[in-house]
Amino acid sequence: MESKKKRTPAYTAEFRERGVRLFRERRPDYTSDNAAYRAIAPKLGCSHDTLRAWCIQAARDAGERDGLTSEQKARLKALEREVKELRTANEILKKASAYFCPGGARPPVPQMIAFIEKHRGVFGVEPICRVLQIAPATFHRHAAIARNPQLASDRTRQDAVDIEKIKAVHGKSRGRYGARKIWHQLRRDEHDIARCTVERLMRLHGLQGVVRGQKKTTIPDPAQPCPDDKVNRQFVAAMPDQLWVSDFTYVSTWAGMVYVAFIIDVFARKIVGWRVSTSMTTGFVLDALNQAICQRCPTGGGLIHHSDRGSQYLSIRYTERLADAGIDTSVGSVGDSYDNALAESVIGLFKTEVINFLGPWKSMAQVEWETLQWVSRYNNERLHSAIGHRPPQEVEDTFYEQMNTLEKAA
Known part of the structure; x- marks a missing residue:
């Protein structure tokens, strides 16, 4: 490997x-x-x-x-990309207008697939699909089956038979029948088919029956459910980016309250994200999460993010960012400090070695600068008893060196 x-x-x-x-x-x-x-x-x-x-x-x-300012650069880059895409789309539409029949209707899928097959060498499959509004996967699937009908699955062949019978019953009812009645009619016609199959095929082909008028009522959105506790106070990881824990604390300064958030990788107890802010909002902890994601680039799934039941960590923005990065969520089930003990331990260490030791504090800038220096030392120099009295960075480097050695040996 x-x-x-x-x-x-x-x-x-x-x-x-x-x-x-x-x-x-x-x-x-x-x-x-x-x-x-x-x-x-x-x-x-x-x-x-x-x-x-x-x-x-x-x-x-x-x-x-x-x-050039950043805005000008971004605008220039966007314009260049837009011009390139428009030129490509224009060329595709010119060729498509001569290839397809006039009238403005959407061409049949087989005809679009034939066009894509003919011009894929010039424009590529995805640009053509984007202009014609057809999924690339649809092209690849239909093209493969067209080349070799035996590649079609048994379900696909059966669906082709079933949809014709469904359309016949639906047409006979003049569009009145929905899935339930069509299913019953097919059974009466001695055609063995599951009701869920009828519903799936009708939805796929845009068929539906008449719907009785219903009185609309206001339905409030339910409260967002709390994720399960996938850690159960077992703060152990076999490799980096397998389990992250997060929490934040507050610091009293002359200028007001300051908040400090941390995200810790459990494997080597390394701080992978942090943020200092004067506000205790979702954006505050989200910045720390974004730093961790950008610097660690977690891939392949399997990473769990564990936190307490704070509203910041249960917010929609925060959970959506975790989902976008492919990170699974975990929240303490009981809600006391033991459910997030590792993060509490790091924060306690931070308050002991920085806040209480170097205080009092004048401003957020002072707290942020000292936090920056402490995180750097914590990750690269400070010995941690839980990982064999070694710095977190050294433990991670050793892990990756061993992985590379095993991969080369394999």
């Missing part, structure tokens, strides 16, 4: 803005811009060249430096 290639992180806008802000705030502490880049970038988890590019672009966006 080949070794896994390291993916380039896709940093979020919030993460880039944070890096630029930290550089500007801490620039006086260093002798040069380059020195500041090289000192701050590793703590953020990016290269110094990346941080430099962010800072230069931020200066352009603020009008402090000549060059």
